[in-house]
Amino acid sequence: MTMALGTTRQERVRRRALSDRAFAWILIAPAILFIAVIVAWPLVETIRLSFTNASLAGEEYVGFANYEKLFQGGKFGEIILRTFVWMFFSVSLKLVLGLIGASLLMAVVPGQALFRILIMPPWVIPIAMGCLGWLWLFNGDFGIISGVAQKIGITDGPFAFLAYKTSAFWSAIVTDAWVGTPMVTLFFLAAMQGVPRDLYEAAWVDGASRWYRFRRITIPQIMPVIVSMALMSAIWTFNSFEIIWILTQGGPRGGTTTMIIDTYKVAIANLQFGEGAARAVIIVIMLALFSLLYLWVLGRVNRKYGVK
């Protein structure tokens, strides 16, 4: 009798464990299906296409020809370099602005709650619409920046920011930073709120200045969040398409053409699927390396700063 009962319970446990497994896979199946069709298959297909000369006319296997063509001449190297410069400055700007913004919003002053809401609009609205505003701001004849610059005498006449290679490049960086800053600020703010207050109080009792407290308590305490935001926004910035496309379409004279823009131009605008796919594959490889770097760095930082 007891033995029989034991078996049934064991059996029941086993059966539940089995159906646990099956139930879990049933629950995840739709998600897997979506990712398989929209992300995984296209990824494999992109790799395959990169070895063909696919276009609207048809496709033929061409081996590594697309890749060889890509690395002949310095143009692609230039685009890679530009992408990294763009990423470096845009991410740095976001982090610096995010740190400054979060510190200001931590200050206990009247209006704090309102200010915290007012920083969010760039994140909430469609990116394309924010870019429209910047498109106008950067305009030489009727943009406010050029207008103010003329009024106070920095420039003699109108200055069209998007008309010259260098200024267009920096304008795109400012716009990208503008889109990304609210999110970064928000995460830094949350992290700062999580720093134990007694740390500050102890330092304050010891007479530590605000700057000292910021440098020696805030920064180390939120370091894991800083690192993780840096790497995450590096990936987003690398992938950023709309901002540059709307502002300059990669121009003037290629001055703002990053790897993503270049890929889009070749694949979609010129319909050279094969050559575009080769560019996409290189982007994917770089993103994969980033992600590995991200996990490795994050693991080290978390160990160093004592967060699990």
Added chain:
Amino acid sequence: MMDRYTLLQKIGIYFGIAVFLTFILLPFFEMFMTSLKPLNHILRAPYQFWSDDFSFDAYTRMWERVPLLGRYIWNSIFIATTVTIIAMIVIVPAAYAYARLDFPFKTQSLGLFLSVNMFAGAVLLIPLYKLMRTLGLLNTYWAMIIPGVAFLIPTGIWLLRGYLEKIPKEMEEAAYMDGASRLYTLRRVILPLAGPGLVVVATTVFITAYAQQYLFAVTFNSNGNLHPLPVGLLQFIGYQNVEWNMMMAAALTGITPVLLVFLFLQRYLVAGLTAGAVKE
């Protein structure tokens, strides 16, 4: 006491916040000012901050100039809403499985899901374009909805899982004891308790879906009736001239719905999104 500032510090803080907010809100200010200017005035140099002929004319005339404007705004809301509904139907069960059940390859498969986050749609456009063409979905709403859903699933699962994990296991066990089935428990016990989490995840999905309609629309859709607002706005660029004032008025009108959604839910949203940033 520690939080007391001298007058000078206070001035410094407010000045800093003012500069920061100016940077954040400047494009909106510029869009608003432009929307008020008559067209012949906009293109007049040098820059003028204010003049007597500013008016809200553009806000009424834009509906005549681009008769489909209302349709574009509706398309944007419709696409974002459909994306949200489909995404939630996929996200909720998967998040529950990752929060509660034990199964082989659990960690690995979650990692794979999250690695989707490193791709943007732009990299996979070529095969996606072919896929949409093969399925006959080009120039339909689905071409803008389906890819949108896929890229939102991983983050959604991740966010919601965090909420579900916080619901006490005892609640479920009690339901099982009473003989409730798994699905019944999920529907009647877990979901009601996960209410705030569901709101956060759904709102995040909606805002992201609303914000990122440009790429897929511009690539997969050439049917003018189906354009979401960011693409439809380009209609204000006419053959003769660009009606900037109306374009800006239309843009501001179009972002009002999301701003309102955000305003109502911002408290939950901010707390929910950043929950991962703060370790308890």
